[in-house]
Amino acid sequence: MSNAAQTLPDDPALLKSLIAALQAENAKISATLRAHDQLIQSLRLRIARLKKQVFGQSSEKIEREIEQLELALEDLMIAAAEGQPDVVNDGQNDDGLETAPADEAAERPSRRRPRVSDSTPRERRELDPGSCCPDCGGDLRLVGEDVSEMLDLIAAQLKVVQIARLKKSCRRCERMVQMPAPSRPIPGSMAGANLLAHILVSKFDDHLPLYRQHEIFTRMGADIPDSTLVDWCGRAMKVLAPLIERIEVDVMASDLLHADDTPIRVLDRAGRDKGVGKGVKKGRIWAYVRDQRPWAGASPPGAVYAFAPDWKEEHVHGHLANTRGILQADGYKGYAKLYEPEPDGKPRLREAACWAHLRRDFHDEWTKTKSTIAREALDRIGALYDIEREITGHPADIRLAARRKHSVPKVEVFFAWSEQQLSRIPGKGDLAKAFRYGLSRRDAFSLFLEDGRVAIDNNPAERALRPIGVGRRNWLFAGADTGAETLARAMTIVETAKMNGLDPQAYLADILARIHDHKINRLDDLLPWNWSPLPSALHEAA
Secondary structure, eight states: HHHHTTSSOSSSHHHHHHHHHHHHHHHHHHHHHHHHHHHHHHHHHHHHHHHHHTSTTTTHHHHHHHHHHHHHHHHHHHHHHHHHHHSOOOOOOTTTBBOOOGGGGGGGGGOOOOOOOOOSOOOOOOOOOBBBOOOTTTTTOOOOOHOOOOOOOOOOOOOOOOOOOOOOEEEOOOOOOOOOOOOOOSTTTTOOOOHHHHHHHHHHHOOOOOOHHHHHHHHOOOOOOOOHHHHHHHHHHHHHHHHHHHEEEEEEOOSSEEEEEEEEEEEEEEGGGGGGTSSSSEEEEEEEEOOOOGOOOOSSEEEEEESSSSSSSSHHHTTTTTOOOOOOOOGGGGGGGGGGGTTTBSHHHHHHHHOOHHHHHHHHEEEEHHHHHHHHHHHHHHHHHHHHHHHHSSHHHHHHHHHHHHHHHHHHHHHHHHHHHTSSOOTTTTHHHHHHHHTTTTTHHHGGOOOOOOOOSSSHHHHHHHHHHHHHHSSSSSHHHHHHHHHHHHHHHHHHHHHOOOOOOHHHHHHHHHGGOOOGGGGGGGGGGOOOOOOOEEEEHH
């Protein structure tokens, strides 16, 4: 500032013109920043509105639009942060100590300070002023310390583990003694358990194709051919197959399941010579979810994914061949036969409908036409969700009692009101279609009022399919039916691990390191909901 002041002119007229120019420039910058902020807020509102209808019609198109808007918003916010002066961003000053926001930064949007797990390794670095006073040379004594934290990253590093098995001979009997070679996750392969787990999670959870992983490993000092990565993935999945099968059997035996499906593009072998556009067909990935956490059930959460080359009902019937109880799903016609009475007069599966799906139909109509009837339908359904928020996590009997007291009257009034509206509005419109959809499945929409375990909607299954949507934007299509089947099996174990609060990479690394030495009759101990990690010391000794 002192150097700048020395270069200012002494002429008052020149100073006035300089100030005027600076004021004009400042006003221009302020106007740009205001426009910038308005655009950011507009993008946020638009993203929020799109996310409410992401599972409705044309959901893939909406998901792509959300992705592009979020990228645009991210770029805008980075640009805005780049132009800001160096002030406190996350509650610490330059020394890393807690501090209150500056007055001039009060209008900026608040930023949540990063949350770091207690299990994250911590390194202490002491800055000691020494033992002598820099002014008088007297002895210094410790009276306290100021401790701050800085979050840093240690880059991933490949490591070659050399296993040296020493040979020793007995001086008395000349017997040769040597420790047996430890089992490897993939027999005959140099891939370690941690590396295999990283590759699997990167591909099937982070949706990072193997050719990109090859480039990353090359930068880290290991040129692992794509063909080798493919082989490792396939053989690792073969090792995990017994666990995946047990997850499938356990989850599908539940008497209360959520189900949903989503399309997936699959490379068609029959048309692979015709080009990508003509050599790709549309298959389906189904997700079957057991999640008893909302009603404090005893069974652990789990998700089973299954691939089918088309949308025929025979695939669903095969998936659910051994399932009895309640199925919460959308209105897919392939489920209809599963709800029909069997020779004993009782259906093998009872249908529980999804109020979120019905709500989306009304929301779409209200968005398009601003219909007051659609708005009222949304408000009535919203009142049911207000009740559900209060009872989430409570036991089934408490949920049922609350629903009988508060929800039953509202549902009865809603359907009576729906019948009245249906007689007054045009019968061919989308609004009438939404009312007919609800009235035709009244029993299914009312099942949650009879059983406290049943959810009001099918959101658990829809959430389970979101990773597929993320993956589609990375790998575009699966490599033939077998590739899609592998994807489904991999997601079964990865997503089930995540539902049980596990780090999938740590879980898979531990499993791959010990499964060959694990007793076959104790394999259930390695399921995500039963698993406990083996100490590294035991790993090294195994």
